[in-house]
């Protein structure tokens with residue numbers, strides 16, 4: 104008996120579905136009959152949907168590009184970079200300007216700050232490299248042994264520079280992936296290169312490092328693929344005869360990379376390091392301290408603020424849009440009171456009337472949603488062109504606003520629809536407009 | 537005893553007007569057999585339309601009992617009532633009552649939308665009904681593009697398409713010239729002969745003559761029956 108009834112219902116399902124399809128057609132007809140009216144009343148929904156789509160796209164894009172870019176630099180790292188001290192700073196503080204960053208600074212940081220686990224020192228130069236057949240101009244980094252580990256560089260072949268290389272003044276070098284490829288056979292482990300006037304032995308080759316497409320301003324990950332690494336100390340040999348050498352920096356290191364034990368210690372460590380360096384450099388600020396973790400927090404904060412503004416705009420637009428829909432649906436209900444009476448008289452139940460008006464309001468907001476998604480996509484393209492933000496429109500960015508538009512149609516359509524369904528058939532039929 | 541299709545006992549209807557109550561129907565007792573052709577006449581304002589609306593379940597009486605086809609229709613919920621209207625009643629109103637945005641065929645198909653009839657089947661039945669009232673060549677017209685008589689015939693087509701147990705007509709010829717009115721009454725007679733029960737309201741004595749039984753209502757009471 105039960106099974107029979109179930110089958111009966113299953114059979115009727117397509118028919119019930121068909122009746123909703125017809126109601127949808129009626130709704131669409133009524134929407135397109137009053138084109139201007141419908142267009143004006145979905146305007147708010149269109150704006151709201153645009154805002155939501157933009158919000159999600161920016162969120163996605165920013166997270167993917169900027170935040171990832173910063174994160175790649177290492178959130179437990181603090182970069183101390185030497186800069187040219189401003190003239191006034193040198194004057195004000197008299198006789199003994201500092202010599203930029205030195206290994207002493209490294210030792211001070213290492214011993215002075217308890218969160219620090221390692222400090223890598225590096226000096227950047229550029230030099231000409233000669234193989235048997237080629238001459239290649241390339242940036243060279245003279246670095247301490249911690250450098251690769253802290254930055255997460257790994258070797259594909261051979262090994263990176265080790266402590267003993269520095270202590271023994273070994274003339275060895277490690278090649279970035281691209282530069283090694285450029286040298287063909289001569290880039291093999293064990294082959295010799297001339298850098299400046301000295302012969303260096305290749306001991307390792309770095310694995311390919313993928314670079315994000317970010318064109319981030321403050322610091323971007325360097326293209327280590329194009330670089331050559333030598334032990335710290337060996338740069339002295341080059342400095343004397345390197346062709347384009349920045350003399351003001353010749354004395355000091357170009358960078359100290361400090362690793363701290365966890366992300367939450369970054370900000371405190373930055374304070375300590377800046378105190379240490381301030382004292383050591385006689386208050387001459389010839390360095391800058393950059394902490395990716397802080398940049399990350401900053402970027403996230405900016406993005407959150409932006410998102411909050413957009414969310415506010417979106418919710419206001421959706422609210423106003425929803426009220427617009429409610430208004431137009433109420434007008435439509437009272438305009439079509441007699442029609443409601445007729446439909447009730449020929450057999451429409453309250454649910455049928457409810458469904459019809461709900462379908463109409465949802466159809467309207469859904470059309471608004473689609474228009475909004477199209478316009479929003481355009482807006483996102485424009486913004487990413489102008490703000491050079493990489494923004495990605497993914498499935499969420501399209502689905503969420505569409506679902507929201509349907510929700511707005513349901514929420515704001517329910518009151519007019521209930522009002523229509525509540526009408527007594529005979530009163531609706533007797534209604535005169 | 538033969539069961540009645542419509543059985544009203546002690547039906548009363550009051551409307552609140554201001555702070556008084558207007559008693560439109562008082563203690564109506566009426567039984568209609570299946571296949572009857574009943575006519576209700578009476579002066580204007582006597583409560584004929586109200587009675588017809590109560591029979592057609594468009595309005596609830598203030599008092600009394602109503603049994604339709606053996607079912608107490610005053611106790612059932614809106615969904616069941618709607619289904620009853622969709623499947624068992626055919627309404628023809630004094631003022632046509634077509635949906636202006638739908639064309640002729642769609643108007644005639646309307647009840648099938650709510651009785652959840654299969655689309656193709658609905659179209660077939662609608663076309664057959666339209667043919668019966670002789671409007672096949674006006675199929676695609678909107679109500680605004682039809683004459684009064686054509687609109688009334690459309691309304692009749694809508695009522696007969698569902699093959700109702702009971703046809704309710706409120707002054708179906710009120711707005712028409714006598715020739716068109718006659719045609720419509722002939723359709724009614726034809727339907728009645730083929731088994732449809734008809735209750736028709738009119739205050740035209742000529743029209744009333746088509747019916748087999750006539751009730752005369754005055755001041756909300758059945759004053760005469762012949």
Ligand SMILES: Nc1ncnc2c1ncn2[C@@H]1O[C@H](COP(=O)(O)OP(=O)(O)OP(=O)(O)O)[C@@H](O)[C@H]1O
Pocket residue numbers: 551552553558560578579580581582583584585586587739
């Ligand atoms: N909703 C209402 N509120 C108050 N009074 C009403 C309402 N509907 C009908 N009436 C009153 O009920 C009385 C009967 O109305 P009804 O429409 O049944 O008359 P009728 O017999 O059909 O008249 P006619 O022949 O003119 O159509 C009228 O006097 C009318 O004023």
Ligand SMILES: [Mg+2]
Pocket residue numbers: 584585586706
């Ligand atoms: Mg009347």
